[in-house]
Amino acid sequence: MRKTFNFSAGPAVLPEVVLQAAADEMMNYKGSDMSVMEISHRSALFQSIIDETEADLREVMNIPDDYEVLFLQGGTSLQFSMIPMNFMRNRKADYILTGYWAKKAYNEAKQYGQINIAASSEDKNYSYIPDCSDLDISRESDYVYMCENNTIYGTKFKDCPNSKGKILVNDISSCFLSEPMNVSDYDMLFGGVQKNLAPAGLVIAIIRKPLISETVMQGTPTMMRYKTHSDKKSLYNTPPTYNIYIVGKVIKWIKSLGGLKKMKELNERKASILYDYLDNSTMFHGVAEKESRSLMNVTFRTESEELDAAFVKAATENNIISIKGHRAVGGMRASIYNAMPIEGVRYLVDFMREFEQSGGNYGK
Ligand SMILES: Cc1ncc(COP(=O)(O)O)c(C=O)c1O
Structure with missing residues (x-):
């Protein structure tokens, strides 16, 4: 058992049993006398790791056969360019702005075409999810872009936008x-693995097959074409092999x-302990509006920045790690x-209660 609790937004805590199993196999993976880190990505041993990881991901997410699963690099941020470069035919797209990362994607896309803001919650510092049931989408729009869970603001879509x-x-x-989702409500899902799945350095993209085409924006580098990676089953170049191995282990843990x-269910139980206390x-006080609250990132604050800072300091001294909020929001984020x-x-909640009972003078 670890003594600290790590509330980092990512890279983030991984299941202890997964870390232990990886440690046990570190020097000798399945009798190979090698670490997974040392195994060729062209070997049968690695092929079975990537195949099994993809199969398990398809199983837990219930991914239909007409979707490709790609293991990519460049962080989530590289997708902010790859998406317009691969999907923009009319050089038009619609973006839903619900936070820092959606805005970053929007700013990147603006380099490639005319981007319409279909909905936004920027007016209230992204503390809520706007109504997306009747979006004002441009007629020639190539795609609509959204970010389901807004890591920095602690909000999440509850319904799929229309x-x-x-x-x-x-x-x-x-x-x-973190919860079941209906993959076929979307044409592409993508995410960095450094929050719920593995160490940083890998992005998984799940794309409806007909969208993966030779026809991309002129000048798109080979490595930035989805077709390159789907043709080679994510082995066009050396993939982040160890990360894929850890993703596989984490999915097996979820299955178990x-x-x-x-x-x-588990995530709802955890989040309600914290939200109930905040309420x-x-x-x-919770920062995000109640109907938009995330199960993964809980943002909260006190009445003053000084008290926030005192809480973060006292919490850190008591083994509560990375609880400070992002600078765009301030306060705290768990x-x-x-x-x-x-x-x-x-x-965390017991500590918050003690801190509150001390009137902010905890340990003084
Ligand atoms: C929702 C979301 N999208 C994108 C990113 C950017 O990820 P990366 O650093 O892998 O580019 C983050 C990072 O925290 C995020 O939370």
Whole structure:
């Protein structure tokens, strides 16, 4: 058992059993006398790792056969360019702005075409998810873009936006495998693995097959074409082999707990402990509007920046790690991804209660 509880937004806590299993296999993977890190990506041993990881991902997410699963590099941020370069035919797209990462994707896309803001919650510092049931989508739009869980603001879409028949692209980085989702409601799902799945350095993209085409924007580098990676089954060049191996282990851990339905149940239980406390506290307040709250990233603050800073300092001294909020929001943020045990959330809430009872003078 670890003594600290790590509430980092990513890279983030991974299941202890997965880390232990990886440690046990570190020097000798399946009798090969090699670490997974040392195995050729062209070997049969690695091929079975990537095949099994993809098969398990397809199983837990219930991914239909007409979707490709790609293991990519360049972080989630490279997708902000790859998406327009691969999908823009009319040089038009619609973006839903619900936070820092959606805005970054929007700013990147603006380099390639005319981008319409279909909906936005920027007016209230992204503290809510706007109504997306009747979006004002441009007629020639190539796709609609959204970010399902807004890591920095602690908000999440509860309903799939109505993209009115347009291609719907969804950044699921910070809610990846946190609950069941209907993959076919979307045309592309993508996310960095550094929150819920593995160490940083790998992005998984799930794309409806007919969208993967030779026809891309002129000048698109070979490495930035989805077709390159789908033709070579994610082995066009050397993929982040160790990350793929850890993703495989994390998915097996999710399966062992009972799959995504169970994961959602556990995540709801954890989040409600924290939100219930926030709703009854006189010192701490939730930042995101109630109907838009995320199960993964819980944002909160006190009445003053000084008290926030005192809380972060006292919490850190008491083994509560990375609880400071992002500078765009201030206050605190507890990222309670799949691998955060319920004991971690209880420990945090107990500490918040003690801090509140001390009137902010904890330990003084
Ligand atoms: C929702 C979301 N999208 C994109 C990113 C950017 O990811 P990367 O650093 O892998 O480019 C992040 C990072 O935290 C994120 O939370």
